[in-house]
Amino acid sequence: MLHDVAIVGAGPVGATLALSLADGDLDVVVLDARARGETLRGERSLALSHGARLILERCGVWPMLAGVMEAVTPILAIDVSQAGGFGMTRLAAAEHSLPALGYVVSYRALQAALDAALAHAGIAVRHGVTATSVGGTPAYAAVALEGADPVTARLAAVADGTGAAVAGVGRQRHDYGQVALVAKLWRPVPHSGVAYERFTRDGPIALLPEGDHYGLVWTMTPGRAEEMLALDDAAFVAALERHFGARTGGFTRIKDRRSFPLMLEFARATVGTRCVVLGNAAQTLHPVAGQGFNVGLRDAAGLAQAVLDSSREAIGSRAMLEAYARSRRTDRWAGIAFTHGLVGVFGSDLPWLRWPRGLALTLLDTLPVAKRAFTRAMMFGLR
Numbered sequence: 577m578l579h580d581v582a583i584v585g586a587g588p589v590g591a592t593l594a595l596s597l598a599d600g601d602l603d604v605v606v607l608d609a610r611a612r613g614e615t616l617r618g619e620r621s622l623a624l625s626h627g628a629r630l631i632l633e634r635c636g637v638w639p640m641l642a643g644v645m646e647a648v649t650p651i652l653a654i655d656v657s658q659a660g661g662f663g664m665t666r667l668a669a670a671e672h673s674l675p676a677l678g679y680v681v682s683y684r685a686l687q688a689a690l691d692a693a694l695a696h697a698g699i700a701v702r703h704g705v706t707a708t709s710v711g712g713t714p715a716y717a718a719v720a721l722e723g724a725d726p727v728t729a730r731l732a733a734v735a736d737g738t739g740a741a742v743a744g745v746g747r748q749r750h751d752y753g754q755v756a757l758v759a760k761l762w763r764p765v766p767h768s769g770v771a772y773e774r775f776t777r778d779g780p781i782a783l784l785p786e787g788d789h790y791g792l793v794w795t796m797t798p799g800r801a802e803e804m805l806a807l808d809d810a811a812f813v814a815a816l817e818r819h820f821g822a823r824t825g826g827f828t829r830i831k832d833r834r835s836f837p838l839m840l841e842f843a844r845a846t847v848g849t850r851c852v853v854l855g856n857a858a859q860t861l862h863p864v865a866g867q868g869f870n871v872g873l874r875d876a877a878g879l880a881q882a883v884l885d886s887s888r889e890a891i892g893s894r895a896m897l898e899a900y901a902r903s904r905r906t907d908r909w910a911g912i913a914f915t916h917g918l919v920g921v922f923g924s925d926l927p928w929l930r931w932p933r934g935l936a937l938t939l940l941d942t943l944p945v946a947k948r949a950f951t952r953a954m955m956f957g958l959r
């Protein structure tokens with residue numbers, strides 16, 4: 577049986593794609609390796625832009641998510657600064673007449689809301705099914721499955737988080753030689769929706785408001801992370817406060833410290849014969865700018881639009897896939913280049929970089945047009 581679209585991976589990006597196709601009177605099959613009700617990466621929090629919220633609203637997921645206690649924390653302002661240098665800027669939602677600049681969302685709650693929306697829309701997900709390879713002929717795509725018959729479709733959309741299921745997609749990998757040290761932190765006073773991004777000698781530190789606490793993401797070398805993880809809670813908090821200065825008002829408690837390696841990994845081409853990779857399978861970005869998930873959701877929305885704009889016969893055709901890839905090129909490369917550039921400029925401890933980056937922050941703060949353009953690009957991407 578030839579389906580119209582086979583989606584490999586019903587994580588946040590694959591599920592959003594399936595929901596965005598729901599009104600299209602199409603035969604869509606969704607496959608996911610995880611068991612029904614299981615959530616991978618449940619401990620993770622995702623940084624969502626305002627534009628990403630609009631995508632989730634369009635597929636009916638946002639109201640479900642927003643109704644879950646502490647699943648969504650609005651970011652009302654972002655305070656950006658650097659240690660040991662001048663320059664500071666504050667991006668505020670109110671300046672852009674928006675309810676929030678972005679949101680911190682629990683991966684577990686988002687996945688549960690997406691699963692419920694898929695069930696509500698009558699989209700069946702085949703859980704516990706692992707794709708071992710995805711290949712294409714000019715006529716159809718074939719998804720080979722572990723212990724089950726292959727699935728064929730006009731188009732295979734791979735959102736498996738790594739792109740590992742697709743044969744022959746050239747990938748580029750850059751190891752930053754850094755790790756992200758993450759933890760949960762509590763302050764004596766409520767966070768009021770203010771996020772902090774501070775560039776320090778040891779690497780960028782982000783504090784994101786999450787429920788009643790802050791989520792810490794601190795980028796550093798693996799050796800330094802080992803030392804920091806070995807400290808007791810009080811010594812760790814003292815070290816963090818030294819880097820952060822007085823801007824947050826200190827911390828009272830810390831929990832769940834851990835670290836993971838940071839890479840930039842991307843597919844050189846996102847489309848092949850009858851197949852496309854999207855989301856983290858297409859690009860896995862450094863978390864410094866919180867762009868990865870947002871670019872992934874825009875992949876899903878863009879691909880759904882390209883499929884819905886095609887006749888059934890044209891789904892998965894070379895012309896359709898090339899038009900989709902063209903429509904995503906600027907935003908995707910901008911996300912990759914912006915994130916990579918930010919790591920280079922702000923992750924570096926070269927003293928001569930401190931001055932220009934201080935100037936950039938000051939200019940951003942004093943030039944409303946530049947600030948608006950920067951904020952809009954962070955929220956909606958580049959087209």
Ligand SMILES: Cc1cc2nc3c(=O)[nH]c(=O)nc-3n(C[C@H](O)[C@H](O)[C@H](O)COP(=O)(O)OP(=O)(O)OC[C@H]3O[C@@H](n4cnc5c(N)ncnc54)[C@H](O)[C@@H]3O)c2cc1C
Pocket residue numbers: 584585586587588589590607608609610616620621622623624705706707708735736737738741793836854855856857860863866868869870872
């Ligand atoms: C280590 C790490 C930490 C991160 N931390 C943050 C963070 O703090 N904040 C943030 O905003 N973003 C973070 N990200 C990015 C964020 O997790 C991703 O942007 C988001 O998960 C992408 O969603 P996705 O649907 O593309 O992939 P995933 O979330 O990886 O979902 C992939 C889905 O595909 C399924 N699958 C996998 N392989 C197969 C297969 N062979 N066959 C069938 N199904 C399969 C999986 O079961 C899963 O459901 C992080 C990423 C990494 C790698």
